[in-house]
Amino acid sequence: MAEPRYYDIRCVRGEVTHIDIDNGVVESAGISYFDRTVVRALGRRGWGILTLDRADVDSSGRIGELVDAAMHLAAITGDRVDLAPAPHGILPPPPLREDPRDVDLEEKTRLLGEIEAAARLPGVANTRARYTESIDTVRFLDSSGNEGSYEIVRSGFSVLAVAVRNGVMQMGSERDHAITGFNLRGRQDLGRKAGETAVALLDAKLAKGGAIAAVLDPELAGVFAHEAVGHASEGDHVREGASVLKGKIGERIGAEGLAIVDDPSLPEFGFDPMDAEGVAVQRTEIIRDGVLRAFLHNRETLASVGDGVAGHARSEHGAPPLVRMSNTFIENGDATFDEILAECGDGVMLIGSRGGQVDPGRGVFQFNARYGYLIEGGERTQMVRDVSLSGEILSTLHRIALIGNDRRMHPGFCGKGGQSVPVSDGAPHILLENATVGGRGT
Amino acid sequence: MNGGDLIDRILWEGLRHAEEVEVFFGEGRSVSAEIKHSVIGNAEESRSWCLSIRTIDRGRIGASSTSDPRKWRSCLDAALASGRVANAQEWGGLPKPVDIVSTAPSADPDLIVGADGASTLVGQLLEGAAEHPARVVGGSAELARTDLTIANSSGVRYGMDRTVVSVTLEAIHGQSTGYEFAASPFLTDIDARSVGEQAARLAVHSAGGRDVASGRYDVILSPIAAAQLIGYVLVPALSGRNVKAGRSFLAGRLGEQVLDQDLSIYDDPAARGLGSASWDAEGVPTRRLDFVERGVLRCFAYDLKTAYRYHEESTASAVRSGAEGGVAIGVHNLVVDGRRTAVLGDERAIWVHDVVGAHTANPLSGDFSVELSNPFWMEGGELQEPIRTAMLAGNVFDMLADIGGLGDDTRIVGRVILPSIRFNKQQIIGK
Structure with missing residues (x-):
């Protein structure tokens, strides 16, 4: 068997706590355990990757066996992969304000129940709240002698309220996830907000589709940055030719003053102490002043594509690393919220996110707001529901007319290649001219 | 051991x-x-x-x-x-x-x-x-x-x-x-x-597409596009847990005509599909489950826990889900069936291969608006010229209550087995 040009091993073990309360009943609450390992070996051409449960990597003999098995797989590959050199290093995770492990399951369940109960307002027919907490212990080693390990604690909750009246059913939902410690105390405000939104939506109009001016709130504008720019800037899409941003470095692709950044070193929900290849994480400015400056990379795509830094490789437990976003955001501009509303005139304001999706090769994205408001004469008026936004990456970014000064970050999860990883997205309020808004109202 | x-x-x-x-x-x-x-x-x-x-x-x-x-x-x-x-x-x-x-x-x-x-x-x-x-x-x-x-x-x-x-x-x-x-x-x-x-x-045939003006058009969703909307909206509405919790549009409507009378929807664990199983995730022997017969709602899906709580019977609909391997209510092979039309796209319609953003649909009300992938004009049963880009806005329940026909093509898309479906006079948002 040929010797590997390089190999690395990443073990993630830990536990997941979950609680599910549905209409006041504790449906399930408990802890599960996982222990997964990914071994990658670089053969003469491409990667052989072995993923397995409960691997023992403490003896060099065992490591040799695993690497041999990965090399056996690598033998069928034909695409030559090279790895760019990259700095190694590890950041300490932010300190925990309160360690969730110090709170017992009964107390977590009680606190979650309080948030769920707060959503049960008059008109609300169903409430549900869920808590998830994961304690990951990560260990990385590679054939170049790099080693690192860390522990990261992520916890958070979501709360859903369903309101029903005369056959009309609407929902409100809120969530918060953190890497800074236990976050269930005193959060009934979010439960109440979910309930209030659900009830208010019963009287909301269906949004009317068409090309209009749209104000995006910081949460949805963050999803916009993630879907419309983030995915298309991922080095693997660029390397394979599946991104409309390929070959556009140095070109103006968005409005003046627009800056979009991905920063895994930021202590937000998408924080990574080091990336999944053991590389030190750092900030990447994808767009600066409307001009495309860099792509997001792992070592492989950096060597192949260039323009950017490695350190953006991430993976779900037990899955091979992919180029991923972490904390992605639009930098603050200088417009106030009132200026944005006034400039919008007549249009729609979109609030919160129900998710989004992009086809980076075609450069088309779609995402949905949780709800919105009409804007008439620069004033926020009637509530609207089921309103979405779609567009083309290369034209939409030019239509950003104003960028606010009130950036906020929102935690969430991002899916790619069947893997889900924690991320955060953020932005200030932004104004999009001539946006394609979807809705079935007339 | x-x-x-x-x-x-x-x-x-x-x-x-x-x-x-x-x-x-x-x-x-x-x-x-x-x-x-x-x-x-x-x-x-x-x-x-x-x-x-x-x-x-x-x-x-x-x-x-x-x-x-x-x-x-x-x-x-x-x-x-x-x-x-x-x-x-x-x-x-x-x-x-x-x-x-x-x-x-x-x-x-x-x-x-x-x-x-x-x-x-x-x-x-x-x-x-x-x-x-x-x-x-x-x-x-x-x-x-x-x-x-x-x-x-x-x-x-x-x-x-x-x-x-x-x-x-x-x-x-x-x-x-x-x-x-x-x-x-x-x-x-x-x-x-x-x-x-x-x-x-x-990829090749979709190049050079023209824009379409906003308006109402007949639309044919391929099995891939239809399965996504059905999976995100209809499947959760059939879960007995969502029904009893007040989170299903179909709650309280057993025996009613809820979908088009040319449409039947059933779970067939014995079918050749990705969810084929002789027993469910709790060891209950599986059987065919007719959710909707010729448009009439006949039953919901239950696991043991939900069935015992609400004095229903388990329909062997338990599936394992998520990293924690917990038990949830789901479907094995959801079959969408009914009277087939030999040439679904005879009269001019917009044919849609796939949609972008189906998971952003409102799972309770069924309202959605999605971006289309590879839309074409179809006529005489053949794909004609491509359309560059457009959105489709609608309501999954309303659409399934009035279909324009089912194609004679059937394929497996995840845990759904279905043909192409025609929907007449749907709302398209052009550019």
């Missing part, structure tokens, strides 16, 4: 602390080859091992899982601790063993999970794609086999093999993309060459 001994040990140990114990055990292996730059870029093998334990004591259900056999005792302790936190509910016991006569087609006995098989499939994908001048930007072939065992303290011990063969190909031509896939338990069902050819054809 081998799997069988471990199961006996857990059942025995668990019964010292709880009235009932259930063990779900899965051991699997998969091999995949991923396409990069039109050749195999990565080859991956995955070996997985998962143990899920449930304990029931005085109506309190506890659960835990682990991927480390050495942790089985912690896993059992965690399940018991979890049961102490859960609310007690009415409970009529785990199922007792029965002679399961049906053998659902869940596994291909001849499938060899290995790199050579994956490599051959990739070759066929690329050969098909080469028929059109599109560039391949991604794709994969995967072969997988999993052994599943369920055992409980009432004497149930069933085993099942599950295999999956899946291929995908992604092509681009200019700024026009095409994506196709196929998946089945059986290797002989997979025509990888055709998948590659279709993806490349879509």
Whole structure:
């Protein structure tokens, strides 16, 4: 068997706590355990990757066996992969304000129940709240002698309220996830907000589709940055030719003053102490002043594509690393919220996110707001529901007319290649001219 | 300790602390080859091992899982601790063993999970794609086999093999993309060459599309597009748990005409599909479940827990979901069926291959607006000129209550088996 040009091993073990309360009943609450390992070996051409449960990597003999098995797989590959050199290093995770492990399951369940109960307002027919907490212990080693390990604690909750009246059913939902410690105390405000939104939506109009001016709130504008720019800037899409941003470095692709950044070193929900290849994480400015400056990379795509830094490789437990976003955001501009509303005139304001999706090769994205408001004469008026936004990456970014000064970050999860990883997205309020808004109202 | 001994040990140990114990055990292996730059870029093998334990004591259900056999005792302790936190509910016991006569087609006995098989499939994908001048930007072939065992303290011990063969190909031509896939338990069902050819054809033929003006148009959703909207909206509405919790649009409507009378929807665990199973995730023998017969709502899906709580009967609709391997209500092979039309696209309509953003639909009301992928004008049953880009806005329940016909094409899309569906006078938002 040929010797590997390089190999690395990443073990993630830990536990997941979950609680599910549905209409006041504790449906399930408990802890599960996982222990997964990914071994990658670089053969003469491409990667052989072995993923397995409960691997023992403490003896060099065992490591040799695993690497041999990965090399056996690598033998069928034909695409030559090279790895760019990259700095190694590890950041300490932010300190925990309160360690969730110090709170017992009964107390977590009680606190979650309080948030769920707060959503049960008059008109609300169903409430549900869920808590998830994961304690990951990560260990990385590679054939170049790099080693690192860390522990990261992520916890958070979501709360859903369903309101029903005369056959009309609407929902409100809120969530918060953190890497800074236990976050269930005193959060009934979010439960109440979910309930209030659900009830208010019963009287909301269906949004009317068409090309209009749209104000995006910081949460949805963050999803916009993630879907419309983030995915298309991922080095693997660029390397394979599946991104409309390929070959556009140095070109103006968005409005003046627009800056979009991905920063895994930021202590937000998408924080990574080091990336999944053991590389030190750092900030990447994808767009600066409307001009495309860099792509997001792992070592492989950096060597192949260039323009950017490695350190953006991430993976779900037990899955091979992919180029991923972490904390992605639009930098603050200088417009106030009132200026944005006034400039919008007549249009729609979109609030919160129900998710989004992009086809980076075609450069088309779609995402949905949780709800919105009409804007008439620069004033926020009637509530609207089921309103979405779609567009083309290369034209939409030019239509950003104003960028606010009130950036906020929102935690969430991002899916790619069947893997889900924690991320955060953020932005200030932004104004999009001539946006394609979807809705079935007339 | 081998799997069988471990199961006996857990059942025995668990019964010292709880009235009932259930063990779900899965051991699997998969091999995949991923396409990069039109050749195999990565080859991956995955070996997985998962143990899920449930304990029931005085109506309190506890659960835990682990991927480390050495942790089985912690896993059992965690399940018991979890049961102490859960609310007690009415409970009529785990199922007792029965002679399961049906053998659902869940596994291909001849499938060899290995790199050579994956490599051959990739070759066929690329050969098909080469028929059109599109560039391949991604794709994969995967072969997988999993052994599943369920055992409980009432004497149930069933085993099942599950295999999956899946291929995908992604092509681009200019700024026009095409994506196709196929998946089945059986290797002989997979025509990888055709998948590659279709993806490349879509990319090439979609190039140079014209805009469409906003308005009402007849629309034909391919099985891929229709399955997404059905999966995100209709499937959750059929869950007995959502119905009883007041989260289903279909609650309280049993016996009513809720969908088009030309539409029947049923779960067929014995069908040849990705969810074929002789028993469900709780060891209840599966059977065909007619949710909607000629448009009339007949039943909802239940697992044991929801059934006992609301005095219904389990419909053997329990599935394992998520990393924690917990039990949830789901479907095995949801079949969408009804009177077929030989040429669905005879009269001019917009044909849609796929949609972007189906998961952002409102699962309660069924309202959605999605971006279209590879839309074409269709007439005389043939694809005509491509449309550049457009959105479709509508309501899944309203649309399924008034369909314009079902095509005579049937394919497996995840856990849904369905044909193309025509919907007349739908709202299109152009650019």
